[in-house]
Amino acid sequence: MTRKLVDVSAAVLLAPDGRYLLGQRGADTVYAGYWEFPGGKVERGETPAQALCRELEEELGIHVTQLRPWLRREHVYEHAHVRLHFFEVSAWEGELSAKVHAALDWVRSDGPAPEPMLPANGPILKALRLPRLMGITHAAQLGIAAQLAALDAALEAGLRLVQVREAALDPERREGFAREVVRRVEACGGLVLINDDPALARRVGAHGVHLPTRSLMTLRERPDCSWVGASCHARAELEHAARLGLDYALLGPLAPTASHPGAAGIGWARFSEQASGLPMPVLALGGLAATDMDTARNAGAHGIAAIRGAWAQTHNGQGPGVR
Structure with missing residues (x-):
């Protein structure tokens, strides 16, 4: 049976310590007792952002002063086919109150979520566990x-996501280096991805694999790893990553880099255009550093990935808990 597509806006309200807000649906609603991100239906004549601001005033009694586009996902329930527009909301005015929800709960991104959750929200919870800054090794x-x-210095300062990208090392040294990275990052509760080598990722106990574009475009199904991401340079590549159900993508280069000095960057306007409306987080890559985080997120990025920029400076505030 074909169901009408309904647009819904949803808010990831972020506290200064990185927790996010969930609401429990009331007893007189569909999926009563289930937990959800606050929000509601986009009415005729509204943009998704306008609808969200209205809904948060009605549901929580707050006036939104800062929101950023994040992800867009579709889900087919028994009663409706919904297209969910997720926004990050990091600033508002007024005191939060549960005007329509049975309860509200602030949840840590690295902790358990209350149950049961609405079925559409499982991938969103995983996306919230993805740190905002990826450091790419060049040992x-x-x-x-x-x-x-x-x-070690970056981990001490808050880095929690590392991609081991060491094709120039011989296999033995590469594996030994990867094992040591996994040991150090795991001790801090972070994630390690191995570039283009699922077998090595499994041997060293890494959390997943990162695919270069050439490998991504040959795949017809997702690799069997807990975390899988890919490097992309065009919208068609991002859409292929989304069809495979990848957990994130990198998009760039944003600016000329030392590794590709002759390549023109796509710039933030082009980044926003290509990264919008996707179901998985997209990190900006190319000539960036932790100081570019706000610019990237205002352009719709989940965060940034960097090679030289990840190791050249302090990352305080740029780990998983960054707003």
């Missing part, structure tokens, strides 16, 4: 000892 250029020292 072949820095030297293994120097890279590990830089990793």
Whole structure:
């Protein structure tokens, strides 16, 4: 049976410590007792952002002063086919109150969520666990000892997402380096992805694999790893990653980089255009550093990924709890 597509706006309200808000549906609603992100139906003549601001005033009694577009997902329930427009809301005026929900709960991104959750929200909870800053290793250029020292400093400052990208190292040194990265990052509760080598990721106990574009475009199903992401340079590649159900994508380069000095960057306007309306988080890549985080997120990015920029400066506030 074909169901009419209904647009719904949903808010990820973010507290300064990185927690997000969930509401429990009331007893007189469909899916009574289930937990959800606050929001509601987009009415005729409204944009999704306008609808969200109206809904949050009606449901929570707050006036939104800052919101950013984030993800868009579709889900078919028994009673409706919904297209969910998720926004990050990090600033508002007024005191939160449960005007329509049975209860409200602030949840840590690295902790358990209350149950039961609405079925459409499982991938959203996983996306919220993805840290905002990815550091991409270049031990072949820095030297293994120097890279590990830089990793330790970055972990101390809050980095929690690392991609091991070391094709220039010989296999034995690459595996030994990857094992050491996994050991150090896991001790801090972070995630490690291995570039283009699922077998190595499994051997060293990494959390998943990161696919270069050439590998992404040959796949017809998602690799069997807990976390899978990919590098993309065009909308068609991002859409292919979405069809495979990947957990995130990198998009760039935003600006010329030392590794590709002759390549023109796509800039923030083009990034926003290509990354909008996707079901998984997109991180901006290319000539960026932690200081570009607000610019990236205002352009619709989940966060940023960097090679040199990840190891050259302090990352305080840029770990998983960053707003």
